[in-house]
Structures are given as C-alpha cells and as structure tokens.
Amino acid sequence: MLHPDRTDPAPIDRAVWVTAFTIVIGAMAVVFDGTIVSVAIHDLTTQLHASLSTIQWVSTGYLLAMFVTIPVTAWAQAVLGGKRLWLAALSIFLLGSVLCALSWDPTSLIVSRVVQGIGGGIMLPLMTTLIMQATGGRNIGRVMATITLPTALGPIIGPVLGGLILAVADWRWLFLVNIPLCLTGAWLACRNLPTDKPSRGVRLDVIGLALISPGITAVIYGLTADDLVPVIAGLALVGAFIAWALRRGTEALIDLRLFRHRPLTSGSLLGFLAGATLYGAMFLLPLYWQDIRGQDALGAGLLLIPQSVGTLLSRTLAGRYTDRFGPRWVALAGFVVVTVATIPFGFVTADTSYVLLLAALLVRGAGMGVAVIPLTGASFIGLAHDEVPHASIISRVAQQVGGSMGTAVLAVVLQNASFGNAFWWAIGFTAVAAPVCLLLPGRPAYP
Incomplete structure (x- = not known):
C-alpha cells in the first residue's frame, strides 16, 4: 500500500531517479507535440487550404484517439509488462509522427494524428503508473514534481519551437522534431527500465x-x-x-470501486477542472495573441513563455510543501492563485497592456504549478500496488475529458461572444475547483 512519507523524507533511491528520467525523456515527445501544434493551427488553415473547423480536428482527433486507448492501459500492462508496453506505445507515437510529416492534405494529417493519439493515450497513464510503482508511495511530492517536468517544459519550449519552425521551415518539421526524442526515449527505456513479467490469465x-x-x-x-x-x-x-x-x-476494464477511495475521487474531480482551465486557456491564449493582437505563431509562442516559467519555478517548492504539509492546502493555494491571476483576461481588449497580461500569466503559471503537483500524487495515497494502474487511468481520463470539454465549451463561447467572456468561463472552472481541494488528504499521517 502507498503511504505518504514523513516530514523530513529520506533521500530518494537512485533507481527511482533513473526510472523517472528515462520515462520523462520519452514523454517529452508527447507533451511537446501538443504544445507545438497548438500555435500552428492558424498557419495550418492557410497552408493546407482548410477551414478552422476542419483543422481543429488535428487536435480533436488526437484527443479522441487517446480516449479510445487510455482505458486499455491497465489490461495491456498486465499482459505485456510495463517495459514492453512503454516501448510499444513510444513506437506507435513515433510512427504517427512520421506519418504526420508525410501527410498531403488535412484528412491524411488528421488520420496520422489519430495514430499519434493511440500511442500517447497509452504513454500518459503508464508514465504515472510506472513511477508510482517504483516509488512505493515515498516522497510523492518531490517525485511528481520531477515526472511532470515535461508538462512544465512543454508549454515553454513547444510554442517557441513551433513558431521558429514555421518561421524558417515547412510545417512538416513540426512532427519531425519528435523523432530524436522518441528514439532517445526508446534507447533509454531498453537500458534502464526493469523487465517485469506479464501476468497470466488476464482477460480483456x-x-x-x-x-x-x-x-x-x-x-x-x-x-x-x-x-x-x-x-x-x-x-x-x-x-x-x-x-x-x-x-x-x-x-x-477500469475498477470503478476505487472511487470509494476519497483521495482518488477528489483528485480526479480536481484533475477534470484543472484540465478544463489548463487546456481551455491554451486554446484561447494563442488565438487571442494572433487574432486580436496581430502576432504571428512565433510571437504568440514567445508571449506564452511567462506562464510556463511561472509553472517551472513553482514546481520544486510545491513538491516539498506537498510532502511536508499534505496535498490539501497546497492545492487550495494553487487554485486560488490561478483564479485571481486569470481575472485580468476577463477584461481583455485589443489595447490591454502587455505588461499587465504577461505579469498575470507569470503568476497564473506559478499557481498552476502549485495546484497540479499535489493532485498528481494525492490520488494514489493509500492504494495497493495492483490498484495503481486503474487509478492512473481514472486520473488521466478525468484530466483529458476535462481538457476536451473545457476546450469545446470555450470554443462555443468564443464563437458567440468575446474573448473576455470565454476567459470568464475559464475563471469559473478554476474557482469551482478551490473548495473541492478541501476533500484532499491533509497533513500526512506518518508511519
């Protein structure tokens, strides 16, 4: 059973760090791909001669493919073993990246993104499962601050990299950049991940x-x-x-009786709301910078950096405080900060001060970093080793469904109202999450 660690945690085992580093490298390809493509939607509509409603399926098709595969991850891990499944999923994502680069029209690109989504849908919950099983529940805050590093680095590097690629090269390079990350991740996985034996007699x-x-x-x-x-x-x-x-x-397929476990239930609900505000904002922000402020893809990417820098800077502190004080108060503080920092965007116009908005993004990013770290680990406290894969699926589905629903709702609002109104909906998602944080575990009970 996974227990929260003591206030003054012992040093983390080197084997855990090696496993975490190996998985993070492979996961970066998935996270970078999503953020790179997010700033390219405007350019893809022009270069592929398609409408925004059609090109939107480059992202939507990817997410839907993930939903199809995420639920089978626990079964697939039992049948193949964690290492084999990780390598298989990484290979599928690599294949999808190559197919995306070879696409010749919007339809072929959307289909290729579906292939990517199949691989990514397995990798994201499996990443959490493998790390949580390796740690045994010790030092959850600090370990989660490490394995979610791609989530923090992706929004920093991805939009800028995507803007640079579109400024100097063809859009196909948006997907070719995944190849070295996938190959490096596969090589490290072959060397470093332990070979676990598949379970026998597991039926789908x-x-x-x-x-x-x-x-x-x-x-x-x-x-x-x-x-x-x-x-x-x-x-x-x-x-x-x-x-x-x-x-x-x-x-x-998914053991829903785990919802009796309050940390998993509250963590999943908060993951849903965090996904809605995180993905929803990442949908709105590039469009605001490009459509209202006249920025190109590179300019929009650069203007998103403060939010990601704030997330990156707050991660280590959030991890330490989560291990010391428990997830409840750390998550609550994070969601309150995100709510307050998003309010300036509810009043945006074409003349709103850049300084004000960039400062708000920096604070908002710091709040997201503080909020997400405790959520990731809190859901697993008190679970048995064999329950972790099912909990990983529940948590990931909640976050992805929240992200997809948040994006869809904000897209509908944006079509019928202003950017300011759409941002107020994002603020609402975050504000609802704050009181739910009180259901998370409090100060750890030390063994």
Missing part, C-alpha cells in the same frame, strides 16, 4: 471497452460539433459502463 473486458471508449468519444465529439445527439448517446454508454463495471469489480 471487451464489453467494458465497447461501452466506455465510444461513450467518451461520442461525448467529446458532440461537444466539439455542438451536437446534442452524440452527447446524449455517449452519456448513455458511459452510464451503461458504470453499471457493468460495478458488477464486475476488479475484473472490469
């Missing part, structure tokens, strides 16, 4: 997969397309999966 919950994957996909598609029919159909499938999974217990 086919009925559960047939219910949950299309169910979530239909909900996200309906929100993106502003169509209630797939949303209702998707919710019906999700409801059927919940009934099915509760009957099957540990044999279900």
